[in-house]
Amino acid sequence: MPQEIGLLLVFLLVFLYDTFMPARSQRFLPYFTTALFAVFTVLSFVPCQMGEAFGGMFETNLATWVMKCVLNIGLLLVLMQSIKWTNDDFVSVRRGEFYELMLLTLLGMFLMVSARHFLLFVIGLETASLPIAALTAFEKRYYESHEAAAKYIFTAIFSSAIFMLGISFVYGMTGSLYFHDIATALISEKSALLFAAVAFVIAGVGYKLSLVPFHQWTADVYQGAPTAVTSYLSVVSKGAAAFAFLVILVQAFGAAYAQVWQWMLYAVIILTITIGNLFAIRQRNLKRFLAFSSISQAGYIMLGVIAANTVGMASMMYYILVYIFSNLAAFAVIAAIERQSGRVTIDDYNGLFKTNPWMAFTMMLAMFSLGGIPPFAGFFSKFFIFVGAAQTGSVAIYVLVFIALVNTIISLYYYLLVVKAMFIRQDECVIPYIDSHWTEELGMTVSVMGIIAVGLASGIYTFFSQITESVGHIFAMI
Numbered sequence: 001m002p003q004e005i006g007l008l009l010v011f012l013l014v015f016l017y018d019t020f021m022p023a024r025s026q027r028f029l030p031y032f033t034t035a036l037f038a039v040f041t042v043l044s045f046v047p048c049q050m051g052e053a054f055g056g057m058f059e060t061n062l063a064t065w066v067m068k069c070v071l072n073i074g075l076l077l078v079l080m081q082s083i084k085w086t087n088d089d090f091v092s093v094r095r096g097e098f099y100e101l102m103l104l105t106l107l108g109m110f111l112m113v114s115a116r117h118f119l120l121f122v123i124g125l126e127t128a129s130l131p132i133a134a135l136t137a138f139e140k141r142y143y144e145s146h147e148a149a150a151k152y153i154f155t156a157i158f159s160s161a162i163f164m165l166g167i168s169f170v171y172g173m174t175g176s177l178y179f180h181d182i183a184t185a186l187i188s189e190k191s192a193l194l195f196a197a198v199a200f201v202i203a204g205v206g207y208k209l210s211l212v213p214f215h216q217w218t219a220d221v222y223q224g225a226p227t228a229v230t231s232y233l234s235v236v237s238k239g240a241a242a243f244a245f246l247v248i249l250v251q252a253f254g255a256a257y258a259q260v261w262q263w264m265l266y267a268v269i270i271l272t273i274t275i276g277n278l279f280a281i282r283q284r285n286l287k288r289f290l291a292f293s294s295i296s297q298a299g300y301i302m303l304g305v306i307a308a309n310t311v312g313m314a315s316m317m318y319y320i321l322v323y324i325f326s327n328l329a330a331f332a333v334i335a336a337i338e339r340q341s342g343r344v345t346i347d348d349y350n351g352l353f354k355t356n357p358w359m360a361f362t363m364m365l366a367m368f369s370l371g372g373i374p375p376f377a378g379f380f381s382k383f384f385i386f387v388g389a390a391q392t393g394s395v396a397i398y399v400l401v402f403i404a405l406v407n408t409i410i411s412l413y414y415y416l417l418v419v420k421a422m423f424i425r426q427d428e429c430v431i432p433y434i435d436s437h438w439t440e441e442l443g444m445t446v447s448v449m450g451i452i453a454v455g456l457a458s459g460i461y462t463f464f465s466q467i468t469e470s471v472g473h474i475f476a477m478i
Contacts (some may be wrong), residue, residue, distance in 0.1 A: 002048040003060075003068050004110050009102040016340045018096030027092070030083040033099045034439075037079055041072040056178065057117035063471045064114045066464065067243045067317060071113075072325040073226065074389050075106055081332045081443035082228035084436075085339055086426050090093045101131040102232065107351040109240035116251070121244065125163070128240070129208070130157045132233065136225040148224025155207055155217040163204025169197035169253070179251040187255045197341065198253055198261045202268065205248070208241040210295045211302070212271040219283075222291035225340055230287055233329035234294045239320040242298070246305045246313060251474055256306055265306045266400055272299030273407045281414045286334050289338040289414070291371060296411060297323055300382065303389040303404060306397070310471075315381075315388035316463040321460070322369065322381040325450030330367035333359045336436040343431050351429035352422040359434065360422040362444045369451045371415035372408050377455030382408060383454065384461060 014033050018026070052059050079102070086095040104127065111124025133156060137149030171177055173193055174185035186194065206214040222230045249261055276296030283289040301323075304316025336359065338344050353360040369378035386401050434445075454460055 003044050003065070004107065005164050006040050006043065007103060007107050007110065010036050011100060011107070014096070014103065018100070018263050018276075019092050023142055027087055027275040028258070029095055029099070030079075030086045032085060034076070034079045037072075037076055037103075041069075041076050042134045044069050044072050049215075052116075054117075054120065056180075057120045058111070059113050059116045060114055061471050062467045063313065063317075067113050067240075067320075068110055069430060070317065070324065071106065071109060071236055071240055073321070074239065074328070075102065075232070077101070077324070077328045077332075077446060078228060078236065079234045080439055080446070081231070081328070081335060083439040085226070085228055085335065086340070091138070094138065098135065098228075101135050105129075105131045105135075105232075105323065106236070109236070109244075112240055113247070115244070115247075116179050118170070118179075118252075122160070122164065122167070124244075125208070125329075126160065128237065132156075132229070132237065135232075136221060138229060139226050142224070144224035145226070148221040150215045152221045152225075155221075159204050159207030159214070162200050162207075164320060166197045166200025166204060169193055170268070173197070179248070182252045183254050186253065187232070190256070190259055194256060195260055198256065199264060201248065201253075202261065202264055205241060205245045206268065209238060209245065209298045209302075210272075210291075211268050211298055212275045212295065215272070215276070215295050218281075218295055219288045221372040222294075223285060223287045227287065227331060227335040230290075231328055231335070233369070234290065234377075235320075235324045235327050238294065238298060238301070241394055242301045242305070242316060244321065246308075246316065247474070248334055249305060250308055254308070254474075262306065263307075265302060266396060269299050269302045269306060269400060272296065272302065273404055277407050277410045277414070279414065280411070284347060286344050286346060286349075286418075289346065289418075290330060290334075291428045293328070293411075293415075295328075296407070297377060299407075300385055300404065303385045303401070306400070307388040307392060309388065310468040311391055311465070312385075312388035314461065314468040317386040317464050317468070318454075318461050319381040319385050321323075322377040322451075324452055325447050325454060326366050326369035326378055329362050329444060329447035329451060332447060333366075336434055336440045337431055340429050340434050340436075346418055346421050348430055349421045350420065350425040350427035355429045355431060355433050358441075358444070359436075363422060364419050365448055365451050367415040367418050371412045373412070375455055377451050378451075380455050380461070385417070391402070 017032055048200050086098055108124045108127025112121055115121035115124055133149055133153040136152050137145050140147040174182045177360040210218040253261055273296050276292050278290035280289055301316055301319055369376040372378045372382040389397055390401050
């Protein structure tokens with residue numbers, strides 16, 4: 001558990017700084033936290049000892065190690081882009097809580113990723129979810145923030161209740177909460193109770209991933225939460241939940257793949273990609289726009305889960321890394337502009353290239369990557385996720401991939417609407433020149449470099465493939 005211990009150490013140092021350092025030093029807390037977490041992120045790439053803990057409830061292998069490194073990159077970018085915001089007058093009094101809650105949620109996601117027992121998974125799920133409700137309500141002066149927090153907390157409560165109900169059914173059938181024991185017991189179990197249990201588990205995690213029809217909370221929460229929290233929700237939280245979802249379905253319910261959850265996910269993926277795209281077209285607020293975009297992207301990520309093989313897992317991890325760079329590039333621009341001008345609609349971005357060429361360029365690359373336009377990273381992430389899904393070879397999966405391809409064309413339309421507003425419309429830009437903070441500029445630069453480099457460096461996907469091949473035994477039940 002070196003990564004968890006390292007993260008707890010970072011949390012402790014940030015807490016001590018926030019608690020005991022004098023008031024005149026508090027404005028350096030965002031820099032201290034970001035620098036400390038950057039050191040932790042770099043050190044986390046050093047391979048750690050693999051093994052089990054807590055009687056097999058917690059497992060560290062090469063795949064979980066790499067996934068945690070990917071999540072660290074996402075949080076580091078969020079921390080980098082939020083430094084100026086946390087030092088603003090209204091937020092600065094609670095800046096310590098912001099960073100402590102962020103680190104605590106990441107710890108919960110680490111537990112979710114490494115859990116091999118449903119009890120530990122629930123602990124990680126709640127550790128990740130409940131602090132996010134507080135973060136969503138961070139902007140206490142805005143009614144939308146209160147509304148977003150209320151919707152998120154009620155959603156978290158009901159989704160956890162549904163998930164726990166599914167787990168209770170599983171325990172009743174198998175007498176165990178260990179993933180391996182459940183998989184072994186379900187080899188000969190194909191009762192109606194199993195269908196109900198898996199449906200409840202998919203629904204419970206589906207709320208966290210914003211899968212349709214469990215997505216209704218997403219747009220309101222994304223719009224009402226502070227942009228830094230929204231960006232975190234859209235990438236880091238979603239990435240951890242997707243990987244943990246794959247582990248649960250494969251390791252606990254692998255024996256019921258073809259008969260039960262494969263067909264459930266077919267319908268969920270088609271609905272998620274299609275409805276996310278159709279509703280994104282109608283949005284004018286960029287945060288709601290990216291909310292429905294993230295719903296659609298969650299459907300693409302689920303193609304790696306439905307593949308249920310090493311190629312699917314590698315493609316999903318690669319997709320999440322690309323999605324982190326692409327989405328955070330867009331949110332970095334939105335946050336910088338919103339902080340200084342309060343403008344958040346697509347129409348406000350008309351002619352943005354004339355006043356803020358670098359921000360317009362960053363947003364353009366983000367939209368190109370999210371839409372899957374070559375040669376940017378988003379094109380290769382979609383290509384690999386389609387290949388991983390299609391390798392199962394069934395007619396149904398070919399139809400699913402075809403529907404996803406058609407939806408990719410639809411998504412190009414609404415992503416290019418933003419590019420059109422910034423570069424083609426001749427309206428006078430209502431957004432003046434934004435003198436963004438150097439940390440915001442650095443966050444944009446790193447995100448743009450990631451979009452370009454991850455797409456061109458083929459060795460990154462090869463690395464993911466090699467890692468997932470080493471843990472291919474987890475698909476043995478399928």
